[in-house]
Amino acid sequence: MNRQTKDEFRAIITSEEETAAFGQALAKLLRAGDVVCLRGDLGAGKTTLTRALVAGMGSPAPVSSPTFTLVHEYRGGSLPIWHVDAYRLTGAQDTVDIGLEEVLLTGEGIVVIEWPERIEASLPDDRLDVSIRDTGGDTREIILTPKGPRWVEFSNQWAEQWQ
Ligand code: ADP
Ligand code: MG
Secondary structure, X not given: OOOOOOOOEEEEEOOHHHHHHHHHHHHHOOOOOOEEEEEOOOOOOHHHHHHHHHHHOOOOOOOOOOOOOOEEEEOOOOOOEEEEEOOOOOOHHHHHHOOHHHHHHHOOXXXXXXXXXXXXXXXXXXXXXXXXXXXXXXXXXXEEEEEOOOHHHXXXXXXXXXX
């Protein structure tokens, strides 16, 4: 086998509780320096999934949408999580302004970005893209697309973690 990541992992989720379980399973495989981009329409479940990632780190911090503050920092778990809402950002300068560049450079914790398409040019090539789609009621389609060498090992582990 060559060192290639699997192209994508698709999951069909049927309840909010299952999204929480999915996020907690995902949290177990994350490492300091990881960047996770959450793509999906308003109400898809990006913040809900972030809440599960924070809980999965063992942090008791309450997670809310960072729409007005742009970046939230959650500590108290095995790794800190920086939660970014890029909806109102317009480009590279903004990502510098909110301190995102610095957070990405220090690589101390996990960076979770909602609306990453707003700052596409500032995203690292090595990242986990997560797309969430509301498929009716409480069902969601979640597609994980690992990108870059860091995620090779993740791909192997995730196949065991989530059937
Ligand atoms: P976003 O951050 O993508 O705008 P939120 O996580 O804030 O979305 O909101 C998702 C909404 O969908 C919440 O009201 C949540 O209760 C609801 N919901 C219903 N089923 C699910 C599910 N399976 N996963 C995630 N959220 C769900
Ligand atoms: Mg949100």
